[in-house]
Amino acid sequence: MCPSSTSNSRGVSPDGLIEVPPPRPTPRLRALVIGAILVANGSIVLGTTLVDSFWRLPKPSLVGIEKAEDDAMHRNAKWSDGSMAKLIEHHLRLTSRVRKKLAKPYTEFLFRSLRETGKTVMAGREGMLFLKERIQTPKAPPELGATREAAVQGAISRRLAALGMRHILVPVPRKGVVCQANLPMGVDARRAFDEAVVPAMRARGVECVDLLPALEGQDPTKMYLRVDTHWSTQGMQRSAEAVAAQTGLLAPLGERRGHVREVPAITTAPVGDLPVLMGIQLRESDAPTYNCPMVEVVGDRLETMPLGDASSPIALCGTSFSGHGLFASFLSHYFGIAVDSHAILGGTPHASLAEMLHAREASGWPEVVIEEIPNHLVQAMALNVPSWVVFQGAGDLFASFPPPHTVDLPVWDKILATSAPLGTPLAVVDGRVAAEVGPGWLGRSGEGALEFVIDGELTAGEVRLDLGSDKALLSIPWSTGRKRVVVPALSEQASSEPIRLVIATLTPEASFVLHDFHPVISAAPSTVEAGSVSPLEAKGGGFEQSIAFPPGLRFGRHDTLVVHTTEGRESAEGIELVVETTAGDRAVFPFQTLHPNAWIVVQPGAFAGSELADVRVSGRTASGQPLASFVQSAAWYRLSVKPLVH
């Protein structure tokens, strides 16, 4: 260590303390200036205190996601973890009158002097502005996000197909990718993400239009508005043409609805959603007009076929990219047929699809559904929110419109897991973490199969999937790695019982990524072996019962053991179902509580190829009273599973 650590410089006392000179007479002018400095600072601080204490702004009214986040912040605020303090500080910031008064001129000053654009917006070249969060994609592998949304879109396509509709997905490339040349130096829009979207969708059987080549074909910088997040009329026109051409729906020239013409660029002050986000109003000098003429489509036949015609065979669903301006008109033009637009400004594609299905339920489904989805939403839904929420969005969509071959399941319970990495909306319930999954995803077909696939990857730890209703439980242990779980037939009768999926972590750290969650399997029992139930034996304060199956029974990958409990009045606790092979392998399936007349369903697929030796069930009653019998019957289902679509 250093032998001496204090400086001898002026301002530092010999013992290393800050030094203040002894009081001395102060010249009048200096005293006046110092007094003025003190008064000025005191006034600034106290003035702000008074204004922001007694003359606060009303809290801004929030809508949509912001409102949901704000509500969640209020609901979850606690002193014990600092969230209450953060909420108070956040509230003070939101309602500060001083802040509001100062922010606008200061933002304008920073923008005009240093081209600073704040936290949300990025200033590019040639006066172009970008939304930061749409430029900087997360560092996850580009295909990951696309794959997750593709799983959802694949399910949507299958659902729409089941209802007789052709689903065409139109992912809109991000502005930063198309206008990469206008991004500031050193900023990479991570094009790989957008390039991964279309192949991922197509791999899932989704008919998908690739707009990237169309938008980059001529002058990509003119495809998007300069100070807005949306595409220009030229971008819309080129995209509509590409949609029609790539889907085989391009009408011959003579059958189109009008003609496309150029409109001179408007030279008023630049307006768009990005200056609004920055909280400033741009002047003409801030973003000089450049040569980007608008285009529009005009024609008598367009006007006689208004948008939103419920009899149109083509429906357009989407976001503000479709809801703004002329995109639907351009589509009508290139299709040669009116388009029924259900795009929602500020909405999500799934919400727009749901709106369309509601609107068209009575008048008949359209033949073609064009779903526009901006790639930034693919990215946001896939990477910035827990994967459960992505699937929930699509699940909600079909809650109201179940495909004909499934039975609506009215109630969904929680997905439970003990580990936080599943995402922030998860709440701890009884030491486990819960997440909501929307209804409409599980059903039981007339063929006797629960149509349900979970395809996911456990990157750390171990979990157990418990799937079932109050009466039946399917338990599947899962160790690190990727797994595709097929839920087999439970009975030959369709059911509308509420189904619960529980992901219970068996180790303190578990991280789980859901890749797919869709109902595409047809599974039918090929063989059923009835088990012989032994009399119940008292054991260690509880009970144990054995189930014997014919010798030589070998495990198949999808084989399922179903145990039906007795119809007594008392629930049992601490249930353990033990399955042993002749090789000595042993699987234990624990259940905390099981009500009378319940079904235990386990799928010991890990032992595929091994020979079954023994099955035992043990547990105890809640009251400690003895039971006459616990297991009523048991059956071994030899299942064959055929994927219909994958």
Add this chain to the structure above:
Amino acid sequence: MVFASGIFLYFFLPLFLGLYYTCPKRWRSTIIAVASYVFYGWWRPDFVLLMWLSTVVDYTAGQRITRLRERGERGKAWLYLSLVTNLGLLGYFKYFNFGVDTLNAIFAPFGGPSLHFATVVLPVGISFYTFQTLSYTIDVYRGSAAPVKSFQDFMCYVSLFPQLVAGPIVRYNTLADQLHDRSHTRSKFYRGMLAFQAGMVKKILVADILGELADAAFAGDGLTAGHSWLGALAYTFQIYFDFSGYSDMAIGLGLMIGFQFPVNFDQPYRSISITDFWRRWHISLSSFLRDYLYIPLGGNRKGVVRTYINLSLTMLLGGLWHGANWTFVAWGAYQGFWLVAERLSGKSSFYAGFPRFAQIALTFVLVIFGWVLFRAGSIDEAWAYWQSLVGLGSGQGQLALRPIHGVAALGGAIALWLFPTTQQLLYQANLRWAVPLQAAFWLSLIHLHYVSHVPFLYFQF
């Protein structure tokens, strides 16, 4: 609570100063302690209990040691109690997760069991206040400080909010007299305000702005050599202006309520060697480590080899004090290596014969390489960054440079190499710089409204 936030500047500070200056003198220590608990407990009230535990244990230990000494005993058990309590708190809250991760990493290749425990949350400033309370008991045990006269004074000393969470580390014997007898003059208040303003300007207008660049540089994307240097420079500026800014604010707040704290920085980037750097950087920590670790280990009194071992050990532990990560240990080792090397060459650098500006430049480069270790998330990341710096990296990434980064860097460079130190400026309190400082301070207040606050880097230590 952080200094650079609306809640502190416009609510806590005016209310505190109003109360402090209107109440009778005898209550002031209590008011400081209560205000400090509010300040500290604002984000996590439960952590105040930890500080209380440390306060009560060390106060009791100090009293007991004094009484035992009067009876001719040394009171070593009370010293051990203080050591176990404070180092135990520090060890558990700061190093438990690190220890578990390290054990798991060691045993994993041999198929050993993986240990899983709930993640321990680090209480802000625990490294600072445990060192301070520890220094009190050690000083009383050594006889170099008299025991504190009242519990209120001790509460005030331990919790003193201006320097509570990020230093400077104020030893008890430094503050003992001031706790019950300090002057409150206009000159002190005015200078305190100027120091606070200077710190705020450093933090808001230089450190936070350049911090964006540093964050981007160390985010893991490979950069070109040139941009790696820019990123490392940005962090070098950020850490100095952030930490010295906090120290200035602490010193300023202290002066406003009559305390004179130790100077913590003395133009460290003008050092001519690493030895010189450690005389100027985080002075309160280096002197603490010298007096409570290096010298008790034997210092330079037990031969050459032991001196080098002691020096290296002190720097390793000093590195570990900064955080529970091997990067901090490696940073300590890196600094220790240069200190030993310079001691071997007669307490001067191997480039001591160069012109002074070249010595400063070379030391600055060595410091920058050290900061890479300090900032990187892992040793591997630091190694990759070093490779980029020397042109061996394969990254082609660039930083998104904006004009505001240039303005902040230019302002920072002028302050670093052309301005006098804050303490010199404070001593003179010359209107030539006090008036422009007002403009910069007001600008920083507006800028604070414009951006959400960024926590001080040293809070994590």
